[in-house]
Each structure stands twice: as C-alpha cells, then as structure tokens.
Amino acid sequence: MKLSLYMDDRETEKIFSYLRWIFLLVGIMVFYFPPLADRLNFTKETFPILLVIGFVYMAVTQVALIKMSAVNEYFNLLTKAGIIFDYIALMWLLALTNGVLSPLFPIAYLVVMHATIYWRTKGAILSSISLTAGYSTIFAVQAQFDFNTTFVFILNLVFIWIIGGFGSLIVIRERKHLKQKEIFHELMFTDYLTGLYNHRHFQEQLRNMTSARQNFLLVMGDIDHFKQINDQFGHLTGDEILKNLGGIFRDLADDYDAQAFRYGGEEFAFLLPHTEENRQISFFDDLYGRLSSEKFSKECISVTMSFGIAASKGEVLPDKLLGYTDQLLYSAKANGKNQVKFESGHTYILLFESYR
Structure with a gap:
C-alpha cells in the first residue's frame, strides 16, 4: 500500500482494518497470554463471543477491501459500519477491563478519528456524544465514585471532545488540500474539452512504460475529414464532436483497463495492456460500434476515424514506437x-x- 498524506476512503479504511487485527491480537494476549492475563486478571467470560464476532466482521471487511470497488454501495456500507462495530467492541472491552480505568480506553480516540474522517464535524460530534454516553453508562454501572476514578473519568471525556474538535479541523483542512491537489492534477494532466488525459501526460506515460520495458499496445487515431467538418459546420460543432468523443473514449478505456488521451487537435491515443490480435479486433469492434451509434451534433450526425496500432514489445524507444504507429495511422488514412x-x-x- 502506498502511504501518502492524502489518502482516499479506501486507503484510510485499509489502515483501520489493519489496526483492528492488531487490537485483536492485543486482546487475545491480554485475556489469554499467561504472563499478562494472570497479572491483569480481567473478566473474560464474554470475550470469546466478541472475539468470534470481531473475527467474522474483520474477515468479511478484508475480503471486501480486496474484491469490491470503492464505489460499490455495499463496500461503502460495510466499511462505514466499521465505526459502529468499533464503538460496540470498545464499550464491550472497557466493561471487561476495569471499566473507567481500562488501559484500552485510548482506542476511543481512534473511533473519534475514524468517524471524523468519514463524516467530518458531524462525525466528530456524534462519535464524541456516543462515547460520552457509553463511557458514562459504564461509570454509573461500575459505581466507583472515588476521587481517582472520577478524575480519570472526567479527564478522558475532556480528551475525547478535544480530539473530536481538533480532528474535525484537521480533516476539513486535509480534504481542502486534497481537493486543491485534484484540481491541480486535472489542470496539469487533463484536456479541458474532452476530459481525456492530455498530450503532456501521454508523453510521460509512454516514456515511463517503455523505460520499464512493459509490454503494451499503442493506438493512434485521427478523425477523418475533420477540417472539412470545421469549415462546413463551424468550430463549435467541431468542439461538440471532440467533447462527445472524449466521453466515448473514457468509457471505452475503463472497460478495457486502458488509458485514453487527446494527443492534439483531432488526434487521439490509447495505451492498452498487451493482448492477442483477436482481442485487439474486439476492442475496435466495440470502438467503432460506439462511434456508429453516437449522434454527435445536429449539424454533423456521424464521424469516422482511422487508427494505427502497434506493440511496444518491451524494448522499443518511445519516439520510435510513436513514429511507427503514426505511419500505420497515415497508411489507414x-x-x-x-x-x-x-x-x-x-x-x-x-x-x-x-x-x-
């Protein structure tokens, strides 16, 4: 996993998933590892139930992190339910490990952070309220109102609210920086009209992939008679055509695990994983099928395109591969x-x- 100061919800959830496994091991050691368990002497009658519930939830979540897309609604539901699970597990553990004076109380700070990351200020407030209610219930049921216990109880509640407040401020600031970073990235690497990656990003990707000696396919394409379209219907129609092509090529790239670029003007490019020619033909069947079914504008309903395609073979220089694919495109035209x-x-x- 690549660590970054700017992580999306999926990467963040991975960290909390790993932390749960760590705390699971800590819990097992605290209750069952003789050198610790004999000295601490915590109540453990219901811990096996919590252990089984936790293991099942954590295993399912781990599989979801690997298998499900981050945009899958069930993935989002499952991972955000982790905040509720963490809260219940914490209250359960506190009740088993000396209540208000439990050494496991600092886990509460992670629960506040988790909720704040997903729901910002609302998450900080709701998690702080919930922890205050649960912790107060434990304090009342425990019925130890001596000075030491009461002082620890009040101090812990104060820190929960401080962390919730500062946490929400930090998350809001982090999300603002992330948004600025995304805008900067879009301006740097995205063509404003088509929404595809731009020429600069194409050159960087082509150079990186050839330097790494990856096997991939380069596709270069060109709109047929585009100058005549602009001359006959005007540049606004030409821009509308380019914009529609951008949408088609973005969807196509997603379906074939590829990258789509606006190379310049009416020229486009794809970087595709290396496949056999039959699969390449299927790609163009799909591409031309989408072109033929699209009505690009009122003035110019359809356009045609020509393409050249060549394989990197892991050795060729980027300029040489680009020049060779260009020759195939010009031959097609x-x-x-x-x-x-x-x-x-x-x-x-x-x-x-x-x-x-």
Whole structure:
C-alpha cells in the first residue's frame, strides 16, 4: 500500500482494518497470554463471543477491501459500519477491563478519528456524544465514585471532545488540500474539452512504460475529414464532436483497463495492456460500434476515424514506437480512411452504412 498524506476512503479504511487485527491480537494476549492475563486478571467470560464476532466482521471487511470497488454501495456500507462495530467492541472491552480505568480506553480516540474522517464535524460530534454516553453508562454501572476514578473519568471525556474538535479541523483542512491537489492534477494532466488525459501526460506515460520495458499496445487515431467538418459546420460543432468523443473514449478505456488521451487537435491515443490480435479486433469492434451509434451534433450526425496500432514489445524507444504507429495511422488514412492498420499487416474495416 502506498502511504501518502492524502489518502482516499479506501486507503484510510485499509489502515483501520489493519489496526483492528492488531487490537485483536492485543486482546487475545491480554485475556489469554499467561504472563499478562494472570497479572491483569480481567473478566473474560464474554470475550470469546466478541472475539468470534470481531473475527467474522474483520474477515468479511478484508475480503471486501480486496474484491469490491470503492464505489460499490455495499463496500461503502460495510466499511462505514466499521465505526459502529468499533464503538460496540470498545464499550464491550472497557466493561471487561476495569471499566473507567481500562488501559484500552485510548482506542476511543481512534473511533473519534475514524468517524471524523468519514463524516467530518458531524462525525466528530456524534462519535464524541456516543462515547460520552457509553463511557458514562459504564461509570454509573461500575459505581466507583472515588476521587481517582472520577478524575480519570472526567479527564478522558475532556480528551475525547478535544480530539473530536481538533480532528474535525484537521480533516476539513486535509480534504481542502486534497481537493486543491485534484484540481491541480486535472489542470496539469487533463484536456479541458474532452476530459481525456492530455498530450503532456501521454508523453510521460509512454516514456515511463517503455523505460520499464512493459509490454503494451499503442493506438493512434485521427478523425477523418475533420477540417472539412470545421469549415462546413463551424468550430463549435467541431468542439461538440471532440467533447462527445472524449466521453466515448473514457468509457471505452475503463472497460478495457486502458488509458485514453487527446494527443492534439483531432488526434487521439490509447495505451492498452498487451493482448492477442483477436482481442485487439474486439476492442475496435466495440470502438467503432460506439462511434456508429453516437449522434454527435445536429449539424454533423456521424464521424469516422482511422487508427494505427502497434506493440511496444518491451524494448522499443518511445519516439520510435510513436513514429511507427503514426505511419500505420497515415497508411489507414491513405488507403481510404475509416479503418485500422495493424503492424501485422492486417487491415480492419468496419462494414456498416454511415449516417449522413
């Protein structure tokens, strides 16, 4: 896992997931490891129940972190339910480990932080209120109102609210910086019109992938007769076409684990994982299918495109690969347009009736 000062909810949840496993081991040692358990002598009659519940929840969450997408609604529900689980587990542990004077009370600070990260000020307030209520209940049931116990009780509550207050301020500031970072990244690497990665990012990615000797496919594409479209219908129509193409190519890139770029003007590029030619043909079947079904504007309903595709083979220099793929693209345009030239010599021509 890459550590960063700016982490999304998924990365944050991974950290809390790992912390739960650590506390699970600590709990087992506190209750069952003889050198500790014999000295501490905590009540452990119900701890096995908590242990089983915790292990099941944590195992399911761990699988969800690996298998589910961060945008999956069940993933979000499962991970955010972790705050409720942490709260219940903490109250349970406090009741078993000397109540108000429990050495495990600092876990409460993590519960406040967890809630604050997800729900900001509202999370800080709600978690602080909940912990205050639960901790006060333990204090009342424990019925030890001597000076030492009462002093620890009040001090711990004060620190809960201090951490909640400062935590919310820190999270708000961190989220603001993250938003600024995302805006800066978008300005640096995204084409404003199409929403695709821009030429600069393309060059960086191409250089990095070739330097790492990765096997990948480079696709270069060009809108056929785009100058005539601009001359006949105007640049606003041309911009509308480019914008629509950007949406098509973003969705296509997501489906094929690829990256889509606006190379410049009416030229586009894809970086695809290396696959056999049959799979490459399926990619272009999908691409041309989306182009043919799109109505780009009122003035110009359809457009066609030509492409060239070549493999990196892990050794070629970026400029050489780009030049070779460009030659395949120019060959496709010279041979009639609306087709794809493969480095194997194969020519892909989509057979459908164009819209006018």
